[in-house]
Amino acid sequence: MTTENTTVLIPDERIMDKIYLIREQKVMLDRDLADLYGVETKRLKEAVKRNLFRFPEDFMFELTKEEFTNWRSQFATSNSDRMGLRYSPMVFTEHGVLMLSSVLNSNKAINVNIQIMRIFTRIRQMLTDNLTIKLEIEEIRKKLQNQDKNIELVFSYLDELITKQQNPTPRKRIGYKVSE
16 A cells, blocks of 8 residues: 555454453554464564553553453453464554564554554544544533523534434445455
């Protein structure tokens, strides 16, 4: 993927499903990144360990035992289904994912990394847009606080709309499916 107009390697939804909120940060797990890059998790970890100086704590960290247990219990339904995880995974923040492109030197890793960075940027923009709308509504609410109670009803409807916008119901995709 040399330009934005080239074919997408991986559907954006697949990447977005692999972004988690851990320690109040948007992060991705080593095994998910390895899958996206088309390498073994073991190889990704080896590359990171050889270049550990490039991954400070705000770029990459390992889950604590408690975080790992809590995270795994959210997804695994039985002990036999441990999602292939025996050890705490390495967890990469947005900056850590960006740094991975410098230690994984394959074209696929670089292209997927570019795609991931664009998705992180899009998520950040969506959060900013929603925050801006909320702040503007709050400003209007303060100005009209002493007005009629009907205005308060309008604001409650606006709040509901914002909530629905933040949690949209998934839409069924339409159109032709192209097999790869």
